[in-house]
Amino acid sequence: MIAPRRRRIVLGCGCLALGALAPGAAASGAWHPPARFARPDEASEEGGLWGMFDREEARLRRSAFLVRDKALNDYVTGLACRLAGEHCADLRVYLVRTPHFNASMAPNGMMQVWSGLLLRAANEAQLAAVLGHEIGHFLARHSLERLRDVKSRAAFANFLAIFFAAARAGNVGQFAQLGVLASLFAFTREQEREADRIGLELMTRNGYAPGEAGAIWSQLLEEIKGDAVTYEEYASRSVLFATHPPIEERQQMLSDTAREIGRAEATRVGADSYRAALARHRTEFFGDELRRRRYGETLVLLERMRKAAADDGELEFYRGEVFRMRGEKDDLDQALSAYRHAEALRGAPPELFRSEGLVLRQLNQETESRIAFRRYLELKPAAEDAELIRTYLPRD
Amino acid sequence: MGLRGAILAAAVLLLSSCFAMVRMGPGTVTVRDAITVSSDGGWNRLDVPGGGGGEVWTSDGLSLDVLTFFVAIKDGDPLVPAPMGTRRTPPAFRAAMLPHQIVELFEASATQDGSTFRLERLAPSAFASADGFRFEFSMTRKRDDVALRGFAYGAVVKGKLYLVTFRAPRIHYYAKHLPRAEATVRSALIKP
Numbered sequence: 001m002i003a004p005r006r007r008r009i010v011l012g013c014g015c016l017a018l019g020a021l022a023p024g025a026a027a028s029g030a031w032h033p034p035a036r037f038a039r040p041d042e043a044s045e046e047g048g049l050w051g052m053f054d055r056e057e058a059r060l061r062r063s064a065f066l067v068r069d070k071a072l073n074d075y076v077t078g079l080a081c082r083l084a085g086e087h088c089a090d091l092r093v094y095l096v097r098t099p100h101f102n103a104s105m106a107p108n109g110m111m112q113v114w115s116g117l118l119l120r121a122a123n124e125a126q127l128a129a130v131l132g133h134e135i136g137h138f139l140a141r142h143s144l145e146r147l148r149d150v151k152s153r154a155a156f157a158n159f160l161a162i163f164f165a166a167a168r169a170g171n172v173g174q175f176a177q178l179g180v181l182a183s184l185f186a187f188t189r190e191q192e193r194e195a196d197r198i199g200l201e202l203m204t205r206n207g208y209a210p211g212e213a214g215a216i217w218s219q220l221l222e223e224i225k226g227d228a229v230t231y232e233e234y235a236s237r238s239v240l241f242a243t244h245p246p247i248e249e250r251q252q253m254l255s256d257t258a259r260e261i262g263r264a265e266a267t268r269v270g271a272d273s274y275r276a277a278l279a280r281h282r283t284e285f286f287g288d289e290l291r292r293r294r295y296g297e298t299l300v301l302l303e304r305m306r307k308a309a310a311d312d313g314e315l316e317f318y319r320g321e322v323f324r325m326r327g328e329k330d331d332l333d334q335a336l337s338a339y340r341h342a343e344a345l346r347g348a349p350p351e352l353f354r355s356e357g358l359v360l361r362q363l364n365q366e367t368e369s370r371i372a373f374r375r376y377l378e379l380k381p382a383a384e385d386a387e388l389i390r391t392y393l394p395r396d
Numbered sequence: 397m398g399l400r401g402a403i404l405a406a407a408v409l410l411l412s413s414c415f416a417m418v419r420m421g422p423g424t425v426t427v428r429d430a431i432t433v434s435s436d437g438g439w440n441r442l443d444v445p446g447g448g449g450g451e452v453w454t455s456d457g458l459s460l461d462v463l464t465f466f467v468a469i470k471d472g473d474p475l476v477p478a479p480m481g482t483r484r485t486p487p488a489f490r491a492a493m494l495p496h497q498i499v500e501l502f503e504a505s506a507t508q509d510g511s512t513f514r515l516e517r518l519a520p521s522a523f524a525s526a527d528g529f530r531f532e533f534s535m536t537r538k539r540d541d542v543a544l545r546g547f548a549y550g551a552v553v554k555g556k557l558y559l560v561t562f563r564a565p566r567i568h569y570y571a572k573h574l575p576r577a578e579a580t581v582r583s584a585l586i587k588p
Binding site: 062063064065097098229232233288291293325327354358361362384385387388391 | 482483484487490492494495496497500503504507510512513515516517518519520529536538541543
């Protein structure tokens with residue numbers, strides 16, 4: 001039976017990337033999930049807010065940016081459902097093609113998981129940690145205070161409208177915009193801590209290794225440090241929003257809490273099952289990733305992925321692509337060496353030879369570049385750029 | 397920044413995006429003192445205060461068809477300036493770039509807003525009396541999920557990039573304007 005209590009507001013937009021934990025504090029005592037929530041009365045303020053999210057969800061459902069592949073949707077929704085238990089019936093998971101690290105949960109049960117997060121999570125346990133955190137905000141029901149904190153609700157509704165417009169324009173994933181939004185949307189440290197705590201509870205109850213919750217943040221931090229400008233933006237934002245401590249602190253708190261929960265039987269990582277579930281989409285997600293042109297970040301991501309799959313020729317090809325596109329100092333040589341290494345591995349795409357040809361041509365190694373271009377045309381005779389590539393080859 | 401501050405900033409941003417429109421032609425029109433094209437008189441130039449990047453023309457409106465002229469771009473210059481609020485330097489044109497790299501340069505600017513981009517065709521082509529290239533592409537615009545099609549002509553002449561792109565919604569507008577957009581772009585001549 002659905003409890004007839006007033007539905008509280010969960011404002012999860014953009015919270016994942018910016019949430020924080022209070023140092024040294026950890027909730028104690030056993031946590032029990034609440035009963036299912038009822039939809040608020042449409043005439044109430046909360047009901048009105050739900051309506052706004054409902055309309056946004058209707059738009060999202062039609063979006064060309066949704067990843068519609070049934071297998072991947074079933075996989076992520078299945079994981080969210082296992083974590084959410086009986087609340088599964090109130091959740092709707094949407095996979096959105098946006099190459100940034102984020103997930104969000106709206107008060108009406110609309111959960112968005114961005115492709116940049118799917119690409120970055122190393123295993124099922126890490127995805128479970130993030131989904132668990134978002135479900136934690138949903139279950140905790142303490143977020144009505146966020147709405148109460150905002151002095152003018154009409155202004156807040158206006159702001160939400162601007163937020164949605166910004167989200168449509170694709171700007172929400174950018175650090176700068178997230179920073180402004182964070183000051184308005186962010187949960188408090190206490191709320192973030194509770195969501196993390198609930199997330200850890202949910203993942204360990206489902207047998208997932210809790211250490212992976214901290215690991216995904218360590219990975220993100222490594223990526224941020226890999227790009228000088230991103231790190232500068234990240235560091236300056238930490239100063240600007242001093243109430244939200246940096247990732248380092250959050251990562252530490254998650255590790256501490258994981259130890260406190262200490263379920264010895266929770267050891268599942270699920271790296272292979274995760275890679276298999278993502279396999280069909282990795283090429284598309286990497287295309288979007290490269291378009292961000294955050295070369296340093298992508299190189300760190302690729303290094304990490306290669307450690308888990310050293311014989312993966314596609315990853316090595318992407319590494320070459322990053323060097324080729326950056327094109328600084330000895331990047332072209334590094335690109336060439338990556339392409340040549342990739343040739344010997346499994347799964348390298350035909351485009352490898354086109355890129356190799358382009359780099360060789362830039363390095364004025366005409367003869368070798370022609371060999372690479374010929375190989376590309378052999379593998380992909382109807383390539384979209386075949387006509388142009390042929391002009392690089394001498395006429396027979 | 398408080399809530400009121402954020403709303404005010406957004407309002408200022410909206411109001412400051414006012415722009416002027418100037419009808420182009422009919423006849424020979426000079427673009428940024430660098431090239432001339434022949435306009436059928438159905439194009440309007442958009443002058444956006446503070447708007448960087450190429451010169452923008454449209455017939456039915458910015459959402460429905462856009463002809464963009466990137467002309468005489470020098471080695472080291474970007475196609476479009478960096479978006480506000482970032483210290484990241486946008487990718488720059490290099491005189492030694494191959495057509496594939498120029499397509500990637502355009503792709504980087506066209507997808508800055510999160511739109512998708514797919515190269516459909518890339519072939520050699522004369523442009524502005526030079527040996528250049530022509531490419532076709534498809535996109536999904538992030539802002540409104542609209543599927544777009546586009547084409548572009550480009551050439552590097554005396555170390556400077558000349559690139560003219562056209563894009564419009566795949567439904568109706570691309571086909572509607574394609575012949576006249578092609579004719580306009582193909583009439584381009586670099587000013588001596």
